[in-house]
Amino acid sequence: MDENELSQFRNLCRENDKGYINLQPIQRGGILPPESKKVLQSYGDGYSLCDFCFTGRMDEIENPPVSKFIEFFSKFVGMDVSIPTGSSREGARLIISQLASRIPKGKEPVLVLDGLAHYSSFLAAEAAGVSVVEVPHDGNPTYLLQVDQYAAKIDEIMDSSKQEMVGALLTHSDYLYGNVTDPKVVGRICHDKGVPFILNGAYTIGIMPFKGKHVGVDFLTASGHKSMASSGPIGMVACASEYRELLLPPSQIKGDWSGRTFPHKIHTVLGCPSVYGAPLLTLMSSFPRVVERATATKWKEEVAKARLLAGELEHIQGVMQLGCKPHEHTLMQFNTPAFQDIAREHPKKGYFLYRELKERGIVGIFPGMVKSIKLNTYGLSRKQVQYVARCFKEIALEHGVDVSPA
Structure with missing residues (x-):
């Protein structure tokens, strides 16, 4: 060259x-405020976040206050457990994959999702080997989701001898028309039927008020670069406490020759979340403004x-x-x-x-x-x-x- x-x-x-x-x-x-643009430059170097990483886990770093931010984010969205991810879609892939791991062999794992779901929700299911069943909308010009049909779709799968429910996913606000769907109805349906409820909040968390557990959400994905005034790529995933071990299990592998083990690492995120610098720090820097505006x-x-x-x-x-x-x-x-x-x-x-x-x-x-x-x-x-x-x-x-x- x-x-x-x-x-x-x-x-x-x-x-x-x-x-x-x-x-x-x-x-x-995702537009950065002035203070976050300064942070972007300060933490632009590779692995800049890890100056004071004493435990080998990014989410446990105290300087800068990553661990405290994660705690505050959980409170902000009304969930129990949170962790940064590379994006909202990476969070969805992680959630669906882990839920699918519980499906018995010989059963077809199925995710019910809305007909306006982001393409990445379909691909997250595909990556996990999960089939999808769509809940329809009413078409042009309103494209309103027929949320009551979640119940019928879930029942069809639960009545099948060959299929097994992985969970139900709702896009809080879709990326095509900006329709906001109230998650309460879907949350109630899912909990009545014992089905995990996943909410894609990429276009809502950070710009409008929201508390996940108040509306029956078990898993939540959010996007920093879409809706929380941060550089990309950065997302957040949150869950209810009963899903902590499923979503973020400690590593159990052991080298057959060296005997090496990594029990403090999270195997589903390959050790710790791969957001080692500027994306996460801009999200943290913008967080006070995000709380004020939402x-x-x-x-x-x-x-x-x-x-x-x-x-x-x-x-x-x-x-x-x-x-x-x-x-x-x-x-x-x-x-x-x-x-x-x-x-x-x-x-x-x-x-x-x-x-x-x-x-x-x-x-x-x-x-x-x-x-x-x-x-x-x-x-x-x-x-x-x-x-x-x-x-x-x-x-x-x-x-x-x-x-x-x-």
Whole structure:
């Protein structure tokens, strides 16, 4: 490799980090506050977290206060046991794999999950050798999950002589439409039937109030880089106390020649969680702000701004917000047929919308997407939301699209 080839990796700088209003749906909840950006630089070196690791377990480090953070996180989400993971999806893989290990040989392990579950939930099941059965939603345009069907799906599997329930998984807020599903119903169904209940909180934990055990959750996954103002990759997994040994069992292996053993290591995470520096420290640094912002009052304010934008965009001919109404999350998807019509004749095709928004200081809409768009308003000011609405309307009007008066 010569210098010309290597030069493309030098002085990398993110283009969209220059004062733009960022609507990227998976980034709004993960934006770092100033103090965490300083921590990111301070702990950027490899294994920087391990300066004072005296027990060989990252989760037991006291300086910086990792062990205390884990304790506080459990209280924050209303669970008994927590541990960092590489991501929310890694947490799901760990949970499903361990639950599947209890299924007797000769039985097909099955996970019941919602029809809007993130693709990684399906892959976590696949990695564990687990089949999936989906609970349907009601389709376009609301995509509301038919939560009562969890009971029927679970009963079908429990009545089968060939299948065995691993657990039931619910996505608290889905990544496509931002529908928030109340976990209480699923929690009650699972506990009535003796089925472990897993909640994917990647898009909710850290931005809205939540207490897991209050709604019957046995296992919880959360995402630091999606919803807890931290750099990635970082997630958290939590469980009720009765599942501690299943989820985080100590190593029992012994070398046949050396006799070496590692009884203080957790074998399901290969010793200790693989988040040895900046991702975990930014999560810890941002945690006080996360606790402050994840209140009912502040979440109500955030949802109000999202509804404001949705109402304004629907003044544009043909634009329709998908998912439940009134919306309960800041992540939203819209059908935008007028922008698709413009793209057919525009020299930039579907990229025109991205470019024209960027000229106005707005990024985050996926380049080339005009048939439908996803965005997220979390953390934006009301003034910024109003400006975004005005820009979308201006673009529509400039291209001859009708915009009804407010």
